[in-house]
Amino acid sequence: xxxxxxxxxxxxxxxxxxxxxxxxxxxxxxxxxxxxxxxxxxxxxxxxxxxxxxxxxxxxxxxxxxxxxxxxxxxxxxxxxxxxxxxxxxxxxxxxxxxxxxxxxxxxxxxxxxxxxxxxxxxxxxxxxxxxxxxxxxxxxxxxxxxxxxxxxxxxxxxxxxxxxxxxxxxxxxxxxxxxxxxxxxxxxxxxxxxxxxxxxxxxxxxxxxxxxxxxxxxxxxxxxxxxxxxxxxxxxxxxxxxxxxxxxxxxxxxxxxxxxxxxxxxxxxxxxxxxxxxxxxxxxxxxxxxxxxxxxxxxxxxxxxxxxxxxxxxxxxxxxxxxxxxxxxxxxxxxxxxxxxxxxxxxxxxxxxxxxxxxxxxxxxxxxxxxxxxxxxxxxxxxxxxxxxxxxxxxxxxxxxxxxxxxxxxxxxxxxxxxxxxxxxxxxxxxxxxxxxxxxxxxxxxxxxxxxxxxxxxxxxxxxxxxxxxxxxxxxxxxxxxxxxxxxxxxxxxxxxxxxxxxxxxxxxxxxxxxxxxxxxxxxxxxxxxxxxxxxxxxxxxxxxxxxxxxxxxxxxxxxxxxxxxxxxxxxxxxxxxxxxxxxxxxxxxxxxxxxxxxxxxxxxxxxxxxxxxxxxxxxxxxxxxxxxxxxxxxxxxxxxxxxxxxxxxxxxxxxxxxxxxxxxxxxxxxx
Ligand code: PRX
Numbered sequence: 001x002x003x004x005x006x007x008x009x010x011x012x013x014x015x016x017x018x019x020x021x022x023x024x025x026x027x028x029x030x031x032x033x034x035x036x037x038x039x040x041x042x043x044x045x046x047x048x049x050x051x052x053x054x055x056x057x058x059x060x061x062x063x064x065x066x067x068x069x070x071x072x073x074x075x076x077x078x079x080x081x082x083x084x085x086x087x088x089x090x091x092x093x094x095x096x097x098x099x100x101x102x103x104x105x106x107x108x109x110x111x112x113x114x115x116x117x118x119x120x121x122x123x124x125x126x127x128x129x130x131x132x133x134x135x136x137x138x139x140x141x142x143x144x145x146x147x148x149x150x151x152x153x154x155x156x157x158x159x160x161x162x163x164x165x166x167x168x169x170x171x172x173x174x175x176x177x178x179x180x181x182x183x184x185x186x187x188x189x190x191x192x193x194x195x196x197x198x199x200x201x202x203x204x205x206x207x208x209x210x211x212x213x214x215x216x217x218x219x220x221x222x223x224x225x226x227x228x229x230x231x232x233x234x235x236x237x238x239x240x241x242x243x244x245x246x247x248x249x250x251x252x253x254x255x256x257x258x259x260x261x262x263x264x265x266x267x268x269x270x271x272x273x274x275x276x277x278x279x280x281x282x283x284x285x286x287x288x289x290x291x292x293x294x295x296x297x298x299x300x301x302x303x304x305x306x307x308x309x310x311x312x313x314x315x316x317x318x319x320x321x322x323x324x325x326x327x328x329x330x331x332x333x334x335x336x337x338x339x340x341x342x343x344x345x346x347x348x349x350x351x352x353x354x355x356x357x358x359x360x361x362x363x364x365x366x367x368x369x370x371x372x373x374x375x376x377x378x379x380x381x382x383x384x385x386x387x388x389x390x391x392x393x394x395x396x397x398x399x400x401x402x403x404x405x406x407x408x409x410x411x412x413x414x415x416x417x418x419x420x421x422x423x424x425x426x427x428x429x430x431x432x433x434x435x436x437x438x439x440x441x442x443x444x445x446x447x448x449x450x451x452x453x454x455x456x457x458x459x460x461x462x463x464x465x466x467x468x469x470x471x472x473x474x475x476x477x478x479x480x481x482x483x484x485x486x487x488x489x490x491x492x493x494x495x496x497x498x499x500x501x502x503x504x505x506x507x508x509x510x511x512x513x514x515x516x517x518x519x520x521x522x523x524x525x526x527x528x529x530x531x532x533x534x535x536x537x538x539x540x541x542x543x544x545x546x547x548x549x550x551x552x553x554x555x556x557x558x559x560x561x562x563x564x565x566x567x568x569x570x571x572x573x574x575x576x577x578x579x580x581x582x583x584x585x586x587x588x589x590x591x592x593x594x595x596x597x598x599x600x601x602x603x604x605x606x607x608x609x610x611x612x613x614x615x616x617x618x619x620x621x622x623x624x625x626x627x628x629x630x631x632x633x634x635x636x637x638x639x640x641x642x643x644x645x646x647x648x649x650x651x652x653x654x655x656x657x658x659x660x661x662x663x664x665x666x667x668x669x670x671x672x673x
Contacts, residue, residue: 015413019420019453021429028402028427029373030318032449033310040450040460047463048489054464055081055492059302062092062343065271068298072490077510077517079490080275081299088269089278089301090171093342094131095269102316103128106347109321109370110160113207113353123160130164135267137161138168140259144199144235148173148270151195151280155179155188155219157206158352161239161256162328163338165201170278173270177280177292180329181206181213183614185221190289191282192226195499198234201256205242209354216246223249274298280499281331283437284549285508286520286539292499293331293437299492300440304340307442307462311431312336312374312403313449316345321400323349324376325363330546331437332407335493336376340441355381361392364423368396375423376405380544382415383575390422398423403448405431408545409577410533416455434458434533436519437547438509440493443467444531457530464491469525474513477524482534485523486516539638541570541578548580548617550638556612557582557619560605562590567628567636571621571645579620581645583667586624598624621645627663640664 026032034040047054052071059068059082068085097103107130112121125133146152152174156162158181169176177195179188192200202219205212216238226233238246239256272278278297282290308314312322322341326332328350341348349370355363363385367375385392404424406416411432420430429448435441444467446459453459461467466489469477477483487494494517498505512518522534536542539550550568557566565585573579584605592598602622610618629637644667 029313030315034447034450063096081492082274085274086271090167091269097127109349132265133164134167135265136260136263138171138267139263151175151197153197153200155202175277185218188222189225201237203239203241204246205244209357212242212244272297284547293495294497303441303493304335305343308340314344314346320346320373322374323372360388364393364396371400374403378408378545379411386418404428407433409542413455432458438495459530479527482524485519485521544576556609560608569642581621582619629663
């Protein structure tokens with residue numbers, strides 16, 4: 001992909017294979033909701049022309065304690081959906097199913113990672129079970145002084161109590177801010193401070209690839225830093241999971257089990273205004289610290305419900321079991337393990353650990369044992385499966401699968417074809433869903449019974465989504481000309497802001513193209529109207545489907561005493577899609593004198609970044625350099641570094657603004673290590 005100044009982007013990908021929806025798909029899922037492309041186009045048109053009518057009909061499928069007076073109020077960039085309506089998403093996930101007589105049905109299936117004697121621990125929760133556990137924990141939170149609107153930080157492994165904790169927050173109107181368990185203490189500090197959160201829920205440890213991740217230790221580290229900075233944290237609630245040794249601070253720390261033991265299992269749902277905050281989720285941007293994306297109640301609930309229903313074709317009272325392999329610490333887990341799936345009354349499966357524990361066939365073992373019908377994962381995982389070999393899925397009966405999904409980054413056609421053949425047995429449609437933390441739910445995606453799919457394309461906009469490819473002036477681009485991906489109309493699950501930073505919200509999303517939401521991605525549309533995502537056009541890199549700001553990694557590197565300046569860029573990576581390349585200039589006393597010392601310092605810096613941000617941010621390649629290529633005004637010329645890192649250097653690139661050409665020469669000559 002090359003980017004020109006006008007924001008138009010050339011695409012080099014060409015793909016002609018088209019896969020029509022299988023004739024028997026509808027029958028295999030107990031009836032497809034959308035059965036033809038015509039039906040899709042007709043409904044899409046209606047949803048764009050009359051969004052209020054379209055979304056009101058959908059919202060009526062869910063319970064509201066007070067009906068809205070108006071479906072949409074739109075004053076760019078502020079959207080209000082279901083204005084005046086009151087509801088509770090926890091009610092719609094759980095109580096609504098119980099009230100309609102389905103309390104005994106399976107709501108949540110959980111499987112732990114360890115396999116003592118070859119057997120995993122499995123816990124099943126019916127809607128009644130879930131309600132009991134959620135109510136108890138909701139009462140615990142109340143006892144701890146948590147009230148409506150308070151922000152509760154959750155930093156746990158993938159245990160059922162994580163789902164219970166988030167639903168308990170939603171039930172009492174507290175806002176959750178979930179931090180992925182792979183992040184470090186520093187990440188906890190930043191988020192707790194930004195949200196001014198007083199309560200942290202964690203685990204003693206979390207299982208990951210046979211090892212214990214010391215979650216409570218990380219929280220303790222964070223608490224020390226928080227105390228030093230005068231932050232007043234009230235309590236830390238600790239779930240016992242791994243029984244690893246932990247430190248304990250009397251008065252602040254409480255065992256989950258002890259608190260829950262005495263709690264009543266009765267707790268009414270707090271009626272929430274449609275626009276009351278439901279959760280905060282921090283994500284990386286191109287500048288500064290991660291931003292707290294604000295999602296509210298009603299619109300998010302309706303949108304995740306409908307996208308789950310139509311994109312995964314969830315049908316209650318069938319044998320469906322839905323499995324999304326994401327961690328709940330990311331938006332995918334929020335929307336498609338919990339909030340979108342439970343209201344559709346199809347059991348949602350949650351797996352605790354790694355795909356290669358105890359062996360590379362773990363996912364397929366899970367699919368066959370639980371008879372998973374819809375399976376949703378990420379391209380980076382698919383590429384890892386391919387590398388591990390087709391013999392692993394081949395060992396298992398995957399015939400229960402009816403639909404496959406992917407999310408997080410563009411999927412290369414080769415991985416798409418492998419997925420279709422080796423996992424889907426050439427019978428399952430693949431939904432390649434493009435969306436973002438900010439969008440709350442799927443935005444561009446095939447509908448499995450209607451949309452012919454082409455490997456590598458996320459195809460067509462979902463209902464109510466007015467997506468377009470424009471140039472920097474906001475003019476729509478012709479077919480096959482790359483440009484900026486924008487959304488021109490509000491949709492129910494759109495972010496409502498960046499927590500505490502109105503200016504950054506407007507700057508980031510609504511300033512580059514006047515009057516439109518700019519997603520940060522480059523894309524093109526082909527002659528069919530299908531969208532092809534070409535990747536980020538800002539300084540955000542997408543590593544294994546997870547967003548990292550280059551700035552964040554650079555700050556982590558320069559926070560080490562050896563590094564004076566750092567520039568971080570993305571580079572192609574076989575499994576991760578994009579890897580991280582870091583160019584660092586060193587403080588003179590730390591310049592290594594031998595190959596051994598070079599290798600050692602690189603390892604130290606990688607570990608340092610891991611500690612500052614988390615393991616996913618560790619650079620794949622570090623290069624030491626005397627200087628970084630800069631413009632005369634001092635801006636680092638990242639595009640040159642990107643080319644050097646990817647080895648696809650175009651010697652004809654314009655370097656006329658480069659201040660010192662010898663810097664580039666030296667970098668070209670230096671060996672990558
Ligand atoms: O670049 C796009 C990529 O992931 C970014 C959003 O990242 P995040 O907010 O972490 O959410 C990931 C899960 C929803 C997007 O800006 N992306 C996501 N899905 C796709 C994708 N790129 C191509 N195809 C997709 N299906």
